[in-house]
Amino acid sequence: MTGLINIGFGNMVNTDKIISIISSDSAPAKRLIQRGKETETLIDATQGRRTKSVIFTENNKIILSALQPETLAGRFNGNTAEDYDDAKE
Numbered sequence: 462m463t464g465l466i467n468i469g470f471g472n473m474v475n476t477d478k479i480i481s482i483i484s485s486d487s488a489p490a491k492r493l494i495q496r497g498k499e500t501e502t503l504i505d506a507t508q509g510r511r512t513k514s515v516i517f518t519e520n521n522k523i524i525l526s527a528l529q530p531e532t533l534a535g536r537f538n539g540n541t542a543e544d545y546d547d548a549k550e
Contacts, residue, residue, distance in 0.1 A: 466536050468516065468526040472506040476537060478518045482530050485512045497523035 465473040483490055494515060497503030503523045505512075510527035517523060526533060 466533065468506055468514075468524065468533060469528045470506065470508045472526075474516060474518070474524060478520065479537070480517045480519060482514055482516050482533050482537070484530050485515050485525070490515050493523060494525065 464476040466476050466479070468474050485491070485494070494503065494512070502521055503525065505525045507525050507527040512525045512527065514526040514528055514530045514533055515523060516526060516533070
């Protein structure tokens with residue numbers, strides 16, 4: 462069954478296609494983001510905010526989100542009580 466997860470600012474991602482969600486702070490994550498820009502496989506859904514999460518999908522797309530990985534994991538798992546709000550981040 463296909464579901465969608467809100468990754469911030471009304472942007473949605475198909476949950477069946479998500480491979481992983483990682484923090485954007487590490488050097489390898491930054492290299493992968495740069496490589497995604499170069500190969501045009503990067504989707505920036507941060508609305509100009511600081512990137513906090515990097516989402517990898519089955520079709521080799523890299524999606525940037527301004528939400529914390531923990532927040533996205535909670536949404537992915539169906540938790541309705543969240544510590545973070547789009548407006549705060």
